[in-house]
Amino acid sequence: MTAYLSLRNIVKSYDGRVNAVDNVSIDIAKGEFLTFLGPSGSGKTTTLMMIAGFEAPSAGAIELEGEDLTRRKPYERNIGVVFQNYALFPHMTVERNVAFPLRMRRFPRNREAARVREILDLVGLGPFAGKHPRELSGGQQQRVALARGLVFNPDVLLLDEPLGALDKSLREQMQVELKRIQREVGITTVYVTHDQTEAMTMSDRIAVFSHGKLEQVAPPLDVYHRPRTRFVGEFIGDSNIFAGTVDESQPGCVTLEALGPMRVDVEAWRRVGKGAVDVLVRPERVQLAAPGAEPALLNRLVMEIGVIVNYGDSVLLIGSARGQRLRMRIAGAQPDAIREGATVIVGWRPGDEHLIARS
Amino acid sequence: MAGGLSPAAALPTEVRTRAARRRSPAVWLLLGPPSLVLTLLFMLPIGLVLVTSITDPRMSLAHYQRIFTVPLYTHVMLNTFVTSLVVTALCLVLGYPVAYVMARRSDWVSTLLLTIVAMSFWTGFLVRTYAWLVILGSKGPVTGAYQALGLGPAPQLLFTSFASTLGMTHILLPYMILALFAVMKKIEPDQLKAAASLGARPRAAFAAVFLPLSLPGVVNGSLLVFVSCLGFFVTPILLGTPRDMMISQLINQQIEELLAWGFASAVAVILLIATGLILVVYNRFAGLDRLWG
Ligand SMILES: Nc1ncnc2c1ncn2[C@@H]1O[C@H](COP(=O)(O)OP(=O)(O)OP(=O)(O)O)[C@@H](O)[C@H]1O
Ligand SMILES: [Mg+2]
Numbered sequence: 001m002t003a004y005l006s007l008r009n010i011v012k013s014y015d016g017r018v019n020a021v022d023n024v025s026i027d028i029a030k031g032e033f034l035t036f037l038g039p040s041g042s043g044k045t046t047t048l049m050m051i052a053g054f055e056a057p058s059a060g061a062i063e064l065e066g067e068d069l070t071r072r073k074p075y076e077r078n079i080g081v082v083f084q085n086y087a088l089f090p091h092m093t094v095e096r097n098v099a100f101p102l103r104m105r106r107f108p109r110n111r112e113a114a115r116v117r118e119i120l121d122l123v124g125l126g127p128f129a130g131k132h133p134r135e136l137s138g139g140q141q142q143r144v145a146l147a148r149g150l151v152f153n154p155d156v157l158l159l160d161e162p163l164g165a166l167d168k169s170l171r172e173q174m175q176v177e178l179k180r181i182q183r184e185v186g187i188t189t190v191y192v193t194h195d196q197t198e199a200m201t202m203s204d205r206i207a208v209f210s211h212g213k214l215e216q217v218a219p220p221l222d223v224y225h226r227p228r229t230r231f232v233g234e235f236i237g238d239s240n241i242f243a244g245t246v247d248e249s250q251p252g253c254v255t256l257e258a259l260g261p262m263r264v265d266v267e268a269w270r271r272v273g274k275g276a277v278d279v280l281v282r283p284e285r286v287q288l289a290a291p292g293a294e295p296a297l298l299n300r301l302v303m304e305i306g307v308i309v310n311y312g313d314s315v316l317l318i319g320s321a322r323g324q325r326l327r328m329r330i331a332g333a334q335p336d337a338i339r340e341g342a343t344v345i346v347g348w349r350p351g352d353e354h355l356i357a358r359s
Numbered sequence: 360m361a362g363g364l365s366p367a368a369a370l371p372t373e374v375r376t377r378a379a380r381r382r383s384p385a386v387w388l389l390l391g392p393p394s395l396v397l398t399l400l401f402m403l404p405i406g407l408v409l410v411t412s413i414t415d416p417r418m419s420l421a422h423y424q425r426i427f428t429v430p431l432y433t434h435v436m437l438n439t440f441v442t443s444l445v446v447t448a449l450c451l452v453l454g455y456p457v458a459y460v461m462a463r464r465s466d467w468v469s470t471l472l473l474t475i476v477a478m479s480f481w482t483g484f485l486v487r488t489y490a491w492l493v494i495l496g497s498k499g500p501v502t503g504a505y506q507a508l509g510l511g512p513a514p515q516l517l518f519t520s521f522a523s524t525l526g527m528t529h530i531l532l533p534y535m536i537l538a539l540f541a542v543m544k545k546i547e548p549d550q551l552k553a554a555a556s557l558g559a560r561p562r563a564a565f566a567a568v569f570l571p572l573s574l575p576g577v578v579n580g581s582l583l584v585f586v587s588c589l590g591f592f593v594t595p596i597l598l599g600t601p602r603d604m605m606i607s608q609l610i611n612q613q614i615e616e617l618l619a620w621g622f623a624s625a626v627a628v629i630l631l632i633a634t635g636l637i638l639v640v641y642n643r644f645a646g647l648d649r650l651w652g
Contacts, residue, residue: 054552074555087553091571100567104558148557 003027003063004188005051005156010060012046012212020046022212023060028190033182034217035191037199038209039235044192047209048158051190052081064155075104080149080187082159086141088133094120094144095129101152119151122181139170146178150185157182160192175202196236200224208232225282230356233280238316240286240327242279243358246272252350254279258322262299263350276358283316285352286328288335289345297347301326305342310334321346405631408624415621422625432609436629439606442524443588449528450584451577454535458576459569461536462543473540480533488594491526492517495598523599527591534587535580542576543569582641586634606630 005028012021021043028034036044049055053074062069089097098116120126123143163171179202182189199206200220208215216228227233247253252266289297301321309316315334318327426432461472493499495516505513554564592607613623
């Protein structure tokens with residue numbers, strides 16, 4: 001991958017003691033949709049604000065196509081920003097809002113109206129050109145903010161939790177819409193969210209932040225199935241994480257705390273080497289070991305079911321096995337044998353787990 | 360209650376109206392005392408002034424005719440108007456940058472400024488007027504400075520319209536600053552960040568975004584200062600000169616020196632009408648409730 005936008009060892013400290021962003025390096029490809037995902041206070045906004053130029057890094061550099069942007073003022077960069085609260089100018093109509101960046105950039109006046117119309121049509125707001133922001137719904141304001149951030153053909157588009165203020169169904173609709181527009185324009189996008197579903201469905205790659213550090217940068221499915229750290233495994237999706245040690249004498253064998261020896265993928269076993277490991281098993285990979293079924297289900301446990309959460313399309317069982325917390329998810333309706341307080345035999349196949357070396 | 364539904368709003372309409380009807384005696388009880396106070400202390404005196412202005416010494420509109428025909432009095436009207444405009448403009452020019460810094464900085468600078476403004480806001484204007492008497496007086500620091508620098512005798516500062524304009528500007532400045540600050544504080548910092556990211560240099564962002572959004576504060580503050588100035592009493596009398604009288608000085612003079620209650624009342628009525636007209640125009644376009652931010 002050739003880097004288009006590069007963050008090189010970015011550090012930001014507001015108070016000189018704690019690093020809000022701690023040595024973050026990412027290469028972003030042209031046209032890529034990258035999402036910053038992480039818990040509150042993990043440094044996502046701060047990193048985004050440094051790309052936009054509103055905050056200066058304490059150390060490190062930001063480069064666009066090899067050119068150093070670090071010391072440039074926001075108005076000297078060519079970067080569009082969409083704020084969580086939209087930050088539309090209330091005293092201007094939709095049209096004037098969208099024309100604002102064109103005026104500031106001395107875009108030819110005679111082509112301005114056409115350009116504004118074009119971009120408003122792209123976001124589906126053509127008929128609202130003459131309205132003021134307060135006359136629009138949240139979703140429509142969101143589109144205006146997007147149009148305004150795109151109209152001047154920025155090199156990069158930054159969005160900080162742009163859908164945070166919308167209700168669930170509108171949010172899902174806007175996710176699809178945003179993604180469509182992003183593809184159509186082909187713009188390099190950095191998107192901040194702490195909604196993991198949003199990150200999973202929209203991104204080309206996800207950058208997971210924790211305490212100002214980058215935990216992992218990878219495509220959504222990699223982040224989900226092959227988390228690099230225990231934090232990522234726990235933060236994204238539902239998980240069972242067991243502490244264990246690699247059994248060096250037997251290929252493909254790991255001994256879990258309290259649960260005993262388990263078979264794992266031999267390749268993965270070889271890769272982690274020796275010592276302590278965390279074994280991640282997603283709840284949907286844990287299956288019921290009905291008598292006679294699934295001979296491949298080598299890793300078996302006796303699970304005491306504590307709580308059953310029925311989602312309609314799936315059932316989540318929360319319980320324990322030999323004192324270890326265990327969660328499993330069954331697709332479809334709740335089977336008859338499953339009751340709160342019951343004991344069932346469950347298991348997973350070698351290879352359904354993911355090994356995370358303990359550092 | 361932040362955005363919550365009031366319990367009454369959750370009730371079916373029928374229940375609610377019945378409850379409201381049952382409550383109505385209580386409402387009158389609540390409205391009673393303030394109405395009484397307003398009538399006794401406000402409406403009644405104003406009514407008396409009105410009546411006096413057309414009956415003292417005999418029934419006629421002669422006082423009003425005099426106000427608008429005798430050059431001395433039209434000069435007072437004009438002077439009051441112009442002085443109020445000047446004070447308003449001065450307050451705006453001096454107050455806007457202060458309010459801007461107060462609203463845009465979020466650190467100790469803002470706190471310090473707010474403390475200073477609030478302190479002078481709460482210091483009585485009589486005290487502040489006397490302070491100017493001392494500062495501009497013949498034994499004051501200004502005169503002292505003139506003499507120390509060997510510039511000869513200091514010009515007459517006290518008892519001029521310069522002194523009264525200065526005094527009124529000083530006294531009304533906090534009102535202007537607070538009115539501006541209230542509006543500026545509500546302008547989202549993200550608005551200016553957005554402007555910058557869209558290519559606006561600081562000056563352009565100020566002109567295109569901050570200034571227009573702060574205009575309600577400018578209108579509120581100017582109105583507040585202008586109207587206060589129209590009827591300003593103590594400061595022009597203590598610091599100003601009878602040669603360039605403001606309306607309130609004229610009223611004072613007519614009563615204290617000439618015991619001309621009828622004419623003084625007529626002048627007061629004119630002042631009242633002028634103030635009322637300004638408020639009506641403002642209310643028409645902006646709503647009186649926005650006067651205090
Ligand atoms: N202007 C600031 N001054 C001082 N500290 C700040 C400032 N902005 C952020 N921080 C601190 O930096 C850290 C990272 O904050 P940041 O806003 O980047 O987090 P975030 O990942 O965007 O969180 P959220 O999901 O809540 O928006 C936090 O500990 C925060 O308290
Ligand atoms: Mg944030």
